[in-house]
Amino acid sequence: xxxxxxxxxxxxxxxxxxxxxxxxxxxxxxxxxxxxxxxxxxxxxxxxxxxxxxxxxxxxxxxxxxxxxxxxxxxxxxxxxxxxxxxxxxxxxxxxxxxxxxxxxxxxxxxxxxxxxxxxxxxxxxxxxxxxxxxxxxxxxxxxxxxxxxxxxxxxxxxxxxxxxxxxxxxxxxxxxxxxxxxxxxxxxxxxxxxxxxxxxxxxxxxxxxxxxxxxxxxxxxxxxxxxxxxxxxxxxxxxxxxxxxxxxxxxxxxxxxxxxxxxxxxxxxxxxxxxxxxxxxxxxxxxxxxxxxxxxxxxxxxxxx
Numbered sequence: 001x002x003x004x005x006x007x008x009x010x011x012x013x014x015x016x017x018x019x020x021x022x023x024x025x026x027x028x029x030x031x032x033x034x035x036x037x038x039x040x041x042x043x044x045x046x047x048x049x050x051x052x053x054x055x056x057x058x059x060x061x062x063x064x065x066x067x068x069x070x071x072x073x074x075x076x077x078x079x080x081x082x083x084x085x086x087x088x089x090x091x092x093x094x095x096x097x098x099x100x101x102x103x104x105x106x107x108x109x110x111x112x113x114x115x116x117x118x119x120x121x122x123x124x125x126x127x128x129x130x131x132x133x134x135x136x137x138x139x140x141x142x143x144x145x146x147x148x149x150x151x152x153x154x155x156x157x158x159x160x161x162x163x164x165x166x167x168x169x170x171x172x173x174x175x176x177x178x179x180x181x182x183x184x185x186x187x188x189x190x191x192x193x194x195x196x197x198x199x200x201x202x203x204x205x206x207x208x209x210x211x212x213x214x215x216x217x218x219x220x221x222x223x224x225x226x227x228x229x230x231x232x233x234x235x236x237x238x239x240x241x242x243x244x245x246x247x248x249x250x251x252x253x254x255x256x257x258x259x260x261x262x263x264x265x266x267x268x269x270x271x272x273x274x275x276x277x278x279x280x281x282x283x284x285x286x287x288x289x290x291x292x293x294x295x296x297x298x299x300x301x302x303x304x305x306x
Contacts, residue, residue, distance in 0.1 A: 082139050
């Protein structure tokens with residue numbers, strides 16, 4: 001059964017000197033739109049209690065990014081998203097100083113040049129620190145950036161403040177945001193960074209959990225179709241040599257197509273060697289190597305059947 005998200009706040013005032021740590025009594029219990037396993041809810045609540053970033057790893061398509069979206073939507077908190085690219089620098093999350101624009105304006109005689117604040121562009125961490133309501137801050141796919149990127153954010157995420165050298169001011173968090181950091185394990189993260197996070201690995205859903213996920217997205221789908229589709233889906237994932245195993249999101253796309261094209265469970269149940277590749281397999285198999293693998297398996301099956 002899917003869980004519910006509830007949000008509770010402590011009535012006791014925050015301790016003196018801990019103004020950005022208020023709201024730690026928020027609690028996550030899953031949602032109707034997001035099937036959260038008990039170990040995931042425990043991890044989220046532990047990170048909130050410890051007031052540490054939650055580092056979430058797992059296969060692509062296992063719901064790491066959606067977790068932050070669903071928490072924010074369900075508790076009514078503002079969501080601030082920072083999607084990391086290979087060229088992203090840590091300082092961009094704090095602020096950027098646009099010296100080029102200031103030089104251009106000075107050449108044009110613009111009066112704005114006398115106030116350097118006009119050329120400071122706030123980053124996502126700055127937005128999260130000054131938010132009026134405690135936000136959820138998503139740092140998505142942190143492993144895409146340079147190896148030094150996580151280390152460059154250690155102090156800011158730990159102390160919840162940073163210094164703006166151009167203006168001489170310190171930006172401190174009004175309240176500590178709930179920080180969700182996702183990683184696809186493309187590269188190892190530094191130990192010093194890992195020590196400051198609460199870690200959770202989202203295991204690939206078992207068939208029962210996957211059926212619950214399907215029910216959330218397609219409540220009217222036929223149970224027999226789901227049963228046959230899941231059997232075939234997990235068989236594909238178990239084939240040795242598959243380069244890109246289909247994910248949860250790809251299964252949902254495939255089921256949607258099966259319903260639109262009105263495929264019945266009997267079509268998926270067929271074990272005709274000539275039809276070893278599943279119908280609409282483009283939703284599940286995403287590279288030519290895997291398609292060729294299943295074509296070779298079909299050829300070998302036909303040959304052995306002679």
